[in-house]
Amino acid sequence: MDSHLVDVNISKSFGKMDVLRDIKFDVKLNEFLVIVGPTGCGKTTLANILSGIETSTVGSVTMRGEKINPHKHNISLVFQEPSCIPWYTMLQDVTSGLCIKGVDSKTADARGREVIKLVGLEGYEDFFPRQISGGMKQRVAIARAYATNPDLLIMDEPFGHLDAQTRYLMQIEIMRIWEQEKKTVVFITNNIEEAVYLASRILVLTKLPATIKAEYPITFPRPRELTDPAFLELRAEITTQCEIVE
């Protein structure tokens, strides 16, 4: 349980503005770590630094002791914004990571179709983004992130743009996939119910500049019941911590 995969110890500022201050935590192998924080506190910035596409101002992110680097490590990021590439068909989009990592096209296509099935989009392989709905696009982004079988899967408010119903279904689905394929996940959200439903551990961030305010291991058995009194109590406590109630 204590075998840890990623160590984070960073600060980040844009010019004079401090965004992340002394963010220090680790990510354990196969855990579902959820990071919650209010809008604009620097969650996306943190996700980008974790994935290696943005640099920290101070400190570093390491994976198994080595500085994080997309050219070396197998990382996936589900972006907060809709991120389908307009000129890729669904299959091309989902297999893009595999192609970049040098997997031959036959294997990549087979894996692509498998993941598309996993997120329930069979039959749409040759569709362009303009031909599918917003919820479907988000599933494409998740399928793309899954396809490479990443050692670290980062999800930045992946369900933020979805309606409540789709969001609920996606949460169940992501849980099923996680239990099935056992991955290390860092999941970012500003929805506390979602956090308590999904997490094996929750980190709570403060407002700008973000620091880690609290940490909660979540041990409720899965699948979790949203109306369970213990669930509601923890949810209320974290909500107070987050200062969202004010």
Place this chain on the structure above:
Amino acid sequence: MEGRKEQLKSVFYNLLSIAVAAVFWSLFSAWQQSPFFPSIAQIWKAFIGLITVGDIEGIGLFSHIWASLIRIFAGFAAACVLGIPLGLAMGLWPKLYKRTRAIIEPIRFIPPIAWIPMAIVMLVGFSRYAFLIWLGAFFPIFITTLLSVTRVNPLHVNVVKVFGAKRSYIIRKIVIPSVLPDIATGMRVGLGIAWMCIVAAEMIGGEMVGIGRLILKYAELIRMGEIIVGMLIIGVIGFIMNEIFIIIEARIFRWRSEVSID
């Protein structure tokens, strides 16, 4: 994709608007009764005359069209060959542009016609035509290419960066596909301007053949029928080329929801 019925409708209305324009011209010409405003019958006669006997020097209409087409293509192709790579390079390495813009930008504002004396003293023969047309077509192509690179969505770049994509991959798979539609638009605008430069180019080319030359010849004689035929031919050829461009664009950019029709 609009339905078959809708397509037929728009063909019908386009023909109708041509008919309406023709009626207005006929009324106007009948009212004026002047050689400056020939009737449609007279324009048609001039057209047939240009095809069967040729112009005052016996040069047939198709020779004129062909000569102009070759010149347009030469100038336009040169504009594409120089404008697209240069625009891409300056877009990808913005320092190149920032450090040379004081020379590039002023040139952009000099009208091709202002270059005529320079073209006469510097160049001879075919290169004069090609140069003037190139001048007109180059800047729209170059500038749209340059600007399109700066509009590449950084999110799309990040999508592949997370997977460890190299710069060459990002350029091939993200930058190029995202700028191609803009480049196509720039080419379409460039082609339009190329046609606008043809009369100026053929004013100084020296040869007696070319659609622009044809118009100039008959301008000296004040024979409006042939002049109008020349004008209409430039318009129609430009229109056909633009339509072909749009069809090709719709084919290539199937991933896009709409193709601009400006």
